[in-house]
Amino acid sequence: MLRRHATFIVISLLTLSAAVAVLLLRGEAAFRHALEATWGLIVTVAPSIIGGLLLSAALRQLVPPGALARWMGAESGLRGLLVATAAGMAMPGGPVAAFPVVLVLAQAGADRGALIAFVLAWSLNGFQRILVWELPILGTDFALLRLLCGLPLPVLAGLLARWLPIRWTPEDAPAFKPAPDKGQ
Amino acid sequence: MTVGVIGMWVLALGALFLCLRRSPSVARRAVGEAGTSLTRVAPVMLMALPMAAFVAELIPDGWAERWLGPDSGAAGVALATLAGSVLPGGPFVAFPLVLGFLKSGAGPAQMVALISGWAVLGLHRTLSWELPILGPRFILLRLSASLVLPFLAGMAAEALLPLFPGAALR
Structure with missing residues (x-):
């Protein structure tokens, strides 16, 4: 709750200072131009945002969310990483939704490689963000190029995470609760 | 652009139909949750969208082209990755800003690195969400496993660029 308001306040302050700077340094015409560009963006993304939500x-x-975890265990090999990557891309919503799901998956048995692949696939290639933001704003060619370059990264990161000697278990998470419905 | 919107709505209505088939109360809950998210996201977004437009006006002429231009090569990709990792805010800040950079002469490969750096390394999201939920050890593991990947994505984009002539917006 507090964190959400903090984000809003910080962003408002940044926007206001940028607005003042544009007025002072670039003049009124540039200010109006920026507002027009903003309106164009709102019109572009509003329909897809509502659909996406x-x-x-x-x-x-x-x-x-726990349903997929049984394919993501430590012995799941490359297939587990691919399942995690697909699940991450399909995972809708922002960080508020995604990080708790990581915890759910971990408690349901997903290994650290799969968890890392999941987080990266969500943050890099989440289809919701691509459809709502990237495609309408930056165009098909750019979005495809970016997606193509990002596609192999979650699997790479998952392989690296399995190889790195850094252990992490759900008990290490501050939000960990020994849930009674564990392993659903 | 309309393809994305239409695809999104087809998927959304399809998923809503599946909810409805399960039971009307499940569908009602889905619509209610969507409404709640909208009221939560909208204020931040409406404040953030103009920021990207204002920042785009503030970028000095030639700056993006000089430091992040198509000819800036690996150094530009590295700089863009770094810039992406400290860029605060959600997609409503990042994508309009990248649009501004592209229009003022930044190279597509460099912008691929910037978006990837923002998505993978984004300090803002890491500190405000990942740290309190998953803890420092998880962040250490994730960053060690993914630190160089945004740079690699940018270099891959540089190599693939000839196949996507429309990626440069000017």
């Missing part, structure tokens, strides 16, 4: 809310009702 509806989609993520509906998916949350349909798919229990």
